[in-house]
Amino acid sequence: MGNVISCFLPGTEFDRAAQGLLGAAARLASACQVPHVALAACVSDTMTEALERHADRVVCIRSGLLSNDHPESCLAAFHAACASLDAQTVLLGQDARSQEMTPRLGYRLGGCSIGDAQSIDMTDGGLSVRRSVYGGKAVAVVRASRTPAVVWIRARAFEPAAERSDSVQTEILDVEISDGIAATQVTGRQEESRTGVRLEDAPVIVSGGRGLGGPEPFEELKKLAGVMKAEVAASRAACDAGWVPPGLQVGQTGKKVAPELYLAIAISGASQHLMGITDARVIAAINTDAEAPIFRHCQFGLVDDWKNVVGPLTERIASLLQ
């Protein structure tokens, strides 16, 4: 039957995404009655200890050439490890490197690859993946016809795994890598300057759109976000207009977020935008147009002009939260 393997690439930390990936792998393994092996390389001791509390086996790849600076060697190492671990299903997270690696790993393992899974199930015919297509307007179910299936999942949207009562001992796997080391090499990294948490990890997001009409209203949204302990985001229209930096963009051409609460202010809800918020638990909106598509995705909404609402709403929430 093989193993369900969850992959944690160099530098991965025990954040919400890692927890979701462990949860998805643990549940799939349990449904298939096979072991869940957490496979990691170049991660911190804290991360290793967390994996030891959540997986049936933890395997750390060791290789002199392996580091986060050599994407090709990283792929070669995970390929060698997955091949030696009898992989039935290989799950990766949503981070850029995992997305980059998924198709290549599937190809090298002689299986198949699927991206952007919103749910995964084992059926008689093989692994079945549900995913959003056509800009979120439709949902497709695709089945892996070849094993191993290598799949990257929207990790933050998956429930975390329960902790084990005991802890397993990490095994070290020595891997020889010979090819492709110098084909590409990372020569520098810049961290985006930001004050709060990353949008992808934010539990609460306040987002503004075209209807705000300019950059100044975002200052008001920041105050509201402040009292809600939320991060500020924006639609493509607001970013394209230069009102806020492109890094705040949520949607198909921006970030895909998974907050507990997404408050959309003066955002009509083009499918491009909705594509980025399908994993939000609760969506609420303030918009002058009761027919705006965003309301079709909201749990609750307020039909009003943001200009009349944001100031008093900020005060009201501040006093309620005191």
Next chain:
Amino acid sequence: MKILVCLKQIPDPEVAPRDFRLDENNLIADPASAGLVTNIFCENALETALQLKEAAGGEITVLTFGPAEAEDVLRKALAVRADHAVHVINPGLLHPGSSGAACVLSAAIRKLGSFDLLMFGREAGDWGEGQTAGLVAEHLGLPFVAFVDSLQTTESGLHIVGQTDSGREELTAAGPVVVSITNSDANVPRIPKTRDIMMAHRRDITTWSLEDIDLTEDLVREAAGSVEVTELFIPEKDTTCEFITGDSADERIDAFARRIVDVIGSI
């Protein structure tokens, strides 16, 4: 520098959900319900290629795999001054998927000869998996970098800047490399000049069948068969928006604030 840019034609992602329909027998979007456009990320890739050519010289070949109508994406690319265009005709495979497309594109690329840089869009606006570029890299045995938003030639090879989860990453590639391009401020697609649009209609497009690139329908079907689409449906909306009501604006804002605070309190 020899640059290849792969382009994909997709149903217009901007079509309104109320107009969007599915062909439920074939498990695809109903071709009548949306116009066809070039995938936006492919256009970002072409724009990046054009800028690189302007800075460092070279020539750009654009390649697509699709039905006869897909010629349109090549004409548009020629109108912004791509140098050569190649069309591999899809004989009617409904679900080539990333695996089938990668099999076809890499066979065409082998026939075209070697390139210094092979560019793809980050993902397509229809099935949106972002798998094809990585698979082509594997077929051709080349290194791959995803989410790239700028490229420069240097003495030691290509200088590549990619977007990561927390910022940006700079890489160098000494030899040929496959990249997938994401959108950035710098690669907003240019608008072609009217004269160039007219000229583009007179340009030659190399048209190949699968047999011309040493493939058959069965071989592509076999590659595509690594995954199978079993269902496709328009999701029922299970959320009904509760519009907050009240006699005065103050009352409505108070009620809305309480709902927000309830959700925050449940986290």
